[in-house]
Amino acid sequence: MDERRKNDRIDAYDVGLTAINGIDDQRLGIIGNLSPGGMMLITTRELYADGILQLKIDVPAELGSGLISMGVKILWCTPANSPNEFWAGLETIDLSPGDSNSLQKLLDRLASSAQ
Numbered sequence: 001m002d003e004r005r006k007n008d009r010i011d012a013y014d015v016g017l018t019a020i021n022g023i024d025d026q027r028l029g030i031i032g033n034l035s036p037g038g039m040m041l042i043t044t045r046e047l048y049a050d051g052i053l054q055l056k057i058d059v060p061a062e063l064g065s066g067l068i069s070m071g072v073k074i075l076w077c078t079p080a081n082s083p084n085e086f087w088a089g090l091e092t093i094d095l096s097p098g099d100s101n102s103l104q105k106l107l108d109r110l111a112s113s114a115q
Contacts, residue, residue: 008035009033009034009035009038009039009040010033010034010035010107010110010111011032011033011110012031012032012033012034012039012110013030013031013032013033013042015060015063015110016030016060017030017031017034017057017058017059017060018030018031018057018058019031019039019041019043019055019056019057019058020055020056020057020058020067021053021054021055021056022053022054022055022056022069023054025056028041028043028045028053028055029041029042029043029044029045029088030042030043031057032087034103034106034107034110035107036092036095036100036103036104036107037091037092038072038075038089038090038091038092039072039089039090039092040087040088040089040090041087041088041089041090042080042085042086042087043085043086043087043088044084044085044086045086046077046086047074047077047086047088048074048077049074049075049076049077050073050074051073051074052071052072052073052074052093053071053072053074053090054069054070054071054072055069055070055071055072055090056068056069056070057070057103057106059102059106063106063109063110064102064105064106064109066102068099068102068103068106069095069096069099070092070094070095070099070103071092071093071094071095072090072091072092072093073090073091073093074088074089074090075088075089075090075091076088076089077089
């Protein structure tokens with residue numbers, strides 16, 4: 001397998017980061033792991049490779065506040081080990097400077113709590 005990640009992913013599943021569709025505000029799923037360059041999403045929707053999504057990450061108050069908005073490209077989607085669930089690999093393609101700073105602060109908090 002060609003490993004193309006530029007950043008190490010940080011486990012985010014246990015903190016319950018929710019991904020929300022930025023177009024219709026519907027919940028897409030829970031973020032399994034996260035980095036500035038992308039994420040693995042656990043979702044009940046089958047997503048299709050090469051699709052583009054506008055996502056909002058709902059950050060719990062104890063880890064920050066508000067939403068982090070980003071554009072992502074769907075790289076892959078595969079059935080998960082649980083019925084009616086999918087794992088999807090998403091690549092970050094658009095992130096404002098303010099949201100980039102918020103994401104980095106979130107990642108720093110997640111990394112420090114994992115130690």
